[in-house]
Amino acid sequence: MHILSIFRKKIIEYLHLVVMCVSLYYVSKFNFVYLDASAEIVTVLFGFILILIILSTIKACDSKYFHLIAFILSIFGIIALFVDDYGENNLLYILFQYYECILLNLSVKYINKKANLSNLFSENKILVSLFLFITFVISYVSKNYDTKYSLDILGSVSAVLIILGYIIFFYRIIKTKANILNGSKLNLFSLIFFKSLSYLCFSLFNDTTINILGHLFENIVYYYIFNIIIKEIVINPYNNLFNRFMNKSQELEIANKKIDKISHKAANIEKLNDKFINLIPDGIIIIRDKKIESVNDRLLNMFDINDELEVEKADFDKILDSSQLDIFMSRINSMDSRILEKPQEYEIKWDGMKKWVEVKSLIANDERGEYIISAIRNIEDRKKVEEAEKLLELKNKEESLKNDFFANISHELRTPINVIYSALQVQNGYLKKDNCNENVLKYNLIIKQNCLRLMRLINNIIDITRIESSFFIPNYKIENIVYLVEEITMSIAVYVKSKNIKLIFDTEVEEAYVNCDSNLIERIMLNVLSNAVKYGKEGGNIFVNIYKDGENNILISVKDDGMGIPSDMQANIFERFSKVDNSISRKIEGSGIGLSLVKQLVEIQQGTIVCESELNVGSEFKITFPTVEYSLEDVTDEEQLNCYSNNAIETAEIEFSDIY
Template identity: 40%
Template structure:
């Protein structure tokens, strides 16, 4: 950086100023003279002066220009390029550098041509027209003391011009004070500039740091916005009035809108995205956030997209300061895909369960058909064997003994035919029920007498097995809509099971309880009972407690399943209470419903009912003596 001072001064005073700089050991000062045109420069451009100034500006950081007003150059202010670097000293007369203006004015009033020692030394002695043009009365030398031959030179000049002369010693004290003032002004200016420079430097440093900090903040802000715009979740910042101040790009996908910024400045509860079922919940959460300056737990809610589609979301809400104000930060995640994944997982689990159930069902069917083959084969073998015996008896002569045997074998074949018929009937009915083709023939019946008649009809059969059947009811008559044929079939199946699994000497109890809106029927025995782990499965299709083909009691495994289906067709229920080794109790509950008279019509099927005896024989056909 340039730190020297430049002084532009008339060449007539160059000797004096150089002497002063050397005498006072003034450093960093460059003196650049310009040619004197005292008699020609008025109102004209002094090219030499301009060149000196330009040179000084180029080499120095500060330039002081010393000129005589309206003499050296009249329009110098307009010609200076850098006015800030240049200071212009204008004097009424250049002699004011050496003596005060009053003395100068007095000297000039005498019509004397005044010159200084330096001027005299440098002037062209052959060109004296400048002096003669002024027509002075005499020559006056202001002796500054820097030129030893000044008196001799002025005497010679005066002789050549034929003019009287005089000398006046002024020295350089006045001139030195002027130069010192210039130097002091320069130093003060340098000092102020340094202060200003330091202040400016500090300010620039501070500004730079602020700018760097701002850039860093903007960079971090940009990174944060990039991150916010890159995440899947929708981010909302709301003021205390629930106006939306900020959203990220994730809101576009979350709300299914084209421009996420379109919601800025709008009330969250007025843009239609808050589901009506969750409005109060969200308001309550927001109030807690603002009141206690806390975060509330993530909850699952529903949100309405701009196209009206409702999606499940997880919402986090917490307190945040945004632009110096307390606000609410809400982060919302669309969990539709997660829900689909969960639903798919549940479906897979359900399908796995159904597959397991189907495998179990398939196993049961396999066991059932293995058992069914036994159920068909046994009566067929008995019938075939009986026919062979009858053939042998027929080959011999018929006698009384043979007639008894034929009667016995006939009954055996008939019982097994009943057994096959029962099995086929059950298979047909269970197939109809599965196909929803099976229909009830409902009619208003006295349910009490229907059940009592069925129970009493098997009493003799039970006595032959050494069993007592005890019937009891708390009401003698109860009319309700039912299919009497199916009720009879239900009761015969339950009584058949009770007789089959109760040893001789045991008892069977049939009780009816009127509960006004329903009828409860209980069939209880003192038989072998059913283990706890088997009780839940006895009403399932094809299930038997004893699965071995060598079991003591016959059965296909669809009797109780059919019973349950028939009861459910009546909108009723059946349950079991049993303790292994102590007997079982089956409890039926049927709702009471009465048909209008117009619907209570006896069908042809009712008129063609089989006799109770034949029904008992069919239902009890798998009980052998």
């Protein structure tokens, strides 16, 4: 279909040419002068049309070569109006044909480069010299040899030279490698061919029929000129422009797709940024000209704000008091825009709600100017913790003061009691020697026992105070726990006997070494044994047994068959001041801090203590300590063990002061 359309175009083009030639031929049959005038007018008209085409398309073409060709041919076409083919005008016609031929050859040099009038003649000295020489020759001939014969000779020579010039021009066109000529070489050949025929018809023959052919050939020349010019100056440039436009349109379409893709990506990034900003655990607020421009969801949730529009465009002083606003703005004005501001605490308000927040701010810039980005972290919980820490610190100070008071008062009480107790012992020595009244000795014994009770209470208070204030430091040594427990148990035999209770000691192992403080073990055992004696029944039994509890533990059991402990009280017996009988009329004396101290002393030495009891059946206290590997150098020697035995008897007097 495309080939057929091109073929039709060619038929139409040649049909126009045929119609024009036939028309000229028929006109010549009626009046040759009219034909000559019509042909010349058509030629001039073609020249003017070419100039108009040149002027209207010169900016649209990259190469100006065909404009140069069209200009040369159009100028000489217009000049033809003033030149005839006889007489002096015939010489001008020949001269202009020379000029046209020379200029066409001159134009070949500017196929691939721009013609510059300033160096046009300096670069083409030979052709310019030839141009001037021909002008001189024809001028000389016209003045000195104005005869029919000389004109014929000049016409014949000129015809040969001009046709030779056209052949040289076409040869140079063929030899050039310029791409712009590839599609027009055949048309240029046809143009040169018919141009040469036209010139021959006008120059060598003076026959009417030949002149008619000359005019036909001249019009065919202009057909090919128009064919070349329309194709190379109008169609091809505008095709190139159209192709460029289409390419640019495709590029723009691709660019638009890329822009759409980038815009879509930017929109996704913006959405992702919004999601990211809303995922940040801190509130984000943007402030411009002291007005709130934007906030994230976290800030809205922080102050229970349902609509973001409530906050946006609001004055910043709506959420900060004037004093805090001045502090905030002074910090912002003094900070470096490249550095993130250090956190600062402010109290922010909104609709009656106040919250303590920590604010970090940064100054940023955009096309609208400076603005402030602030990250706001809710520190209400931190403030509550700080408040609680202050209260705790105050409470600890109060507790420390109380402990110090108890320690001081205990110390102040123990000193006079020790003096009284020592004086009683001295006095008893003198009274026994003098065989004093038994009632005096009896009351002295009562005073002694109560002194011991006070000493026991004061010692317990001091130890508890030291433990709670972290000033209690055990004196650890590797001890044979079996020997220690046995010696301590035997030291209370006199007290057990006074209660008519049978004391039984038994052990599975002869030696078990524990890293412990022997004084603390003594306090623990005497306290537990004193409870067994106090709450045991007359004629009952107390069993002290030592077992191996696994590979690395030793278990000490103190069991009695006394009154037992009610089940609802068993969970509280290790609490301070807890007693089975708290009434004023209770039969058994005690402060209620003994077992609490025992538990603390056991746990200090990495041990455990539990109680198993049944009302009216009895109670069993199980104390477990971890055993250790030892060497002979680490074990306490016999001399120290004998000291423990003597100390145990003295300590027993204090621990059993409630039993009388």
